[in-house]
Amino acid sequence: MNIKLFDTVILKAxxxxxxxxxxxxxxVVELYEPDGLEIEFVTGSGKTQALVTLNIADVRLITHTDILAVRSLNAA
Structure with missing residues (x-):
């Protein structure tokens, strides 16, 4: 998987x-060799919910067949 800086990714776990x-x-806001990523997750209003370092295996690139949905943080 060829993930680049500023790509949109989807969490797998x-x-x-x-x-x-x-x-x-x-x-994706930072790339770490060989397979690390710093990813920023934001709320609908643009507030940072989390900034986490993950492995490439923890995410996938967004695709043209994905549909966006909204959930409340209270449900998490």
């Missing part, structure tokens, strides 16, 4: 201590 769930969308 829950991260409960950060309030993140499978399917949450984030932006």
């Amino acid at each position: 829950d991260i409960p201590n950060k309030g993140l769930c499978v399917g949450d969308m984030g932006a």
Whole structure:
């Protein structure tokens, strides 16, 4: 998978201590060799919910067949 800086990615596993769930969308803000990523997840109003360092295996690129949805952080 060729993930680049500022790509939009989708989380593949829950991260409960950060309030993140499978399917949450984030932006790659830093790349770490060989397979690390710093990803920022934001709320609908633009507030940073989490800034986390993950492995490439923890996310996937967004695709043209994905549809966006909204959930409340209270439900996380």
